[in-house]
Amino acid sequence: MAATTLVILGASGDLTQRLLMPALYRLHALGLTRDLRIVGYAKEPWSREHFERHIHKALQAFAPDFKEAQWNRFRRQLDYVGGELQADQLFALKDKLNPDALFYLALPPALFGVAATALGEAGFAKGPRNGWRRLVVEKPFGTDLASAQVLREQMHAHWEEEQILRIDHFLGKETTQNLMVFRFANRFIEPIWNAQHIAQVQITYAETLGVEKRAAYYDKAGALRDMLQNHLMQLFSLTAMAPLAEWDAEVLRNHKVEVLRSVVPITAATVDAHAVRGQYRAGKLGRKTLVGYRSEPGIGRGSCTETFAALRLEIDNWRWHGVPFYLRSGKRLASDYSEIAVQFREVPGALPKAVHAGNNWMIFRIRPTEQMDLLVTAKRPGLDLAGRPVVLTAPYASPDHLEFSAYEQLLMDAIEGDRTHFLRFDEVEWAWRLLTPVLDAWQSGTPDFYAAGSEGPSTQKRLLDLGHLWRSIARNGDA
Numbered sequence: 001m002a003a004t005t006l007v008i009l010g011a012s013g014d015l016t017q018r019l020l021m022p023a024l025y026r027l028h029a030l031g032l033t034r035d036l037r038i039v040g041y042a043k044e045p046w047s048r049e050h051f052e053r054h055i056h057k058a059l060q061a062f063a064p065d066f067k068e069a070q071w072n073r074f075r076r077q078l079d080y081v082g083g084e085l086q087a088d089q090l091f092a093l094k095d096k097l098n099p100d101a102l103f104y105l106a107l108p109p110a111l112f113g114v115a116a117t118a119l120g121e122a123g124f125a126k127g128p129r130n131g132w133r134r135l136v137v138e139k140p141f142g143t144d145l146a147s148a149q150v151l152r153e154q155m156h157a158h159w160e161e162e163q164i165l166r167i168d169h170f171l172g173k174e175t176t177q178n179l180m181v182f183r184f185a186n187r188f189i190e191p192i193w194n195a196q197h198i199a200q201v202q203i204t205y206a207e208t209l210g211v212e213k214r215a216a217y218y219d220k221a222g223a224l225r226d227m228l229q230n231h232l233m234q235l236f237s238l239t240a241m242a243p244l245a246e247w248d249a250e251v252l253r254n255h256k257v258e259v260l261r262s263v264v265p266i267t268a269a270t271v272d273a274h275a276v277r278g279q280y281r282a283g284k285l286g287r288k289t290l291v292g293y294r295s296e297p298g299i300g301r302g303s304c305t306e307t308f309a310a311l312r313l314e315i316d317n318w319r320w321h322g323v324p325f326y327l328r329s330g331k332r333l334a335s336d337y338s339e340i341a342v343q344f345r346e347v348p349g350a351l352p353k354a355v356h357a358g359n360n361w362m363i364f365r366i367r368p369t370e371q372m373d374l375l376v377t378a379k380r381p382g383l384d385l386a387g388r389p390v391v392l393t394a395p396y397a398s399p400d401h402l403e404f405s406a407y408e409q410l411l412m413d414a415i416e417g418d419r420t421h422f423l424r425f426d427e428v429e430w431a432w433r434l435l436t437p438v439l440d441a442w443q444s445g446t447p448d449f450y451a452a453g454s455e456g457p458s459t460q461k462r463l464l465d466l467g468h469l470w471r472s473i474a475r476n477g478d479a
């Protein structure tokens, strides 16, 4: 790696403390980013020493395996500049930039356009001839189709699309990346990965967390914008896309966009058949009593923001015609349970009755543990020819392999210029195009309530085809 500067705009914020700095610290400890200079930039008129103390405290709290000796090496990479998001003030960064430099917008989303413009006006979008410049943008990219398009225009005034790395941290998760490897590196999968063999797909991201300290952001966003529009749509398109002709970031992103373009549009008339929203009321999780969303600090007593969203998507192409894809995510649910679960169609009935062949499921589990489960029917040991369900499990973690957090993966990719796991604008745009009619419809009316600690609103059932059941959140997917 050539000497590179990473400027973090918004360096006094939560993301920097909790996720970016711990990731950078670990990459440094592993010897992967020795030539990286990290410059924090924020409004606070801090000295470099003050910034160091701030980050030291953050790492003590959030970096697993924090060690003072390692910190003493890492701190030498750090620097700080205080200023507003204005070109004349940003210009103070000039002498700190290597020919290769990237700017990370760890800022409130409303400031992405302002910051990109100010960096451009300061002349930072164009590097010297022997270097490159990149802009890493956090999520969410816009709040609907129109605002995302406006933001794109603002960014493109100074930055080329190839320079912009839009983060979706789910693309840095092992399970997400494994979807691509597992699907395309195994001979037996591709021939059955289609409507002829697959009955339904369920993508669930359930959290026990509530709104925590993010009321100001979350109450404006809601579950559809916070989780479905970005993270779950990515899992969806990676599950459904066609095999790549070439292992290349642009080809991959073309394929994901193809999926989104093939989704049957949801309209004002069909929203209720395709989308359900919920909001948690007071409830119990184990012995803990939980307040309802409207009683959380910072949330309006009459807020209609959804804390749960479920979608039924249908893809009208040769591969998937007739297969419903169910996506859902919510806060304050019964467990931290997340997976992509693919159910195969039933086998024909020419088996002895006692075999009871159940449906096969292929499950890519994200939480509570990352692992793959294949649910099959095998013979029950004994004299009779009877069947029993068996789970073939492949755990993810292995003592022989280092694991990297999503932010470690993506920061490394950003430094190396690998765009594979970042979003191209048209992916974001298509996801907004599909979901904006739902957001529009949800501007009025109220969400369906569910008790905190439960499976979510019972109305989510209405999205399912006859014979399909939601997998149980409380029992990590078991029936």
Ligand SMILES: NC(=O)C1=CN([C@@H]2O[C@H](COP(=O)(O)OP(=O)(O)OC[C@H]3O[C@@H](n4cnc5c(N)ncnc54)[C@H](OP(=O)(O)O)[C@@H]3O)[C@@H](O)[C@H]2O)C=CC1
Residues within 6 Å of the ligand: 009, 010, 011, 012, 013, 014, 015, 016, 018, 042, 043, 044, 084, 085, 105, 106, 107, 108, 109, 111, 138, 139, 140
């Ligand atoms: N926190 C998280 O867990 C995650 C956050 N994200 C995304 O990361 C981004 C940052 O989030 P987060 O760190 O939580 O937000 P915070 O509000 O904690 O921090 C944002 C940063 O922006 C600065 N800032 C705020 N307003 C201005 C302004 N008007 N001018 C200049 N700087 C300003 C803040 O400075 P100051 O401290 O002075 O206000 C702070 O440094 C968001 O886009 C969020 O969606 C994504 C995934 C997870």
Ligand SMILES: O=C1O[C@H](COP(=O)(O)O)[C@@H](O)[C@H](O)[C@H]1O
Residues within 6 Å of the ligand: 207, 209, 226, 227
């Ligand atoms: O982006 C977000 O993701 C988290 C869930 O992701 P995880 O990797 O932390 O499990 C979610 O809690 C948050 O609301 C959302 O903004």
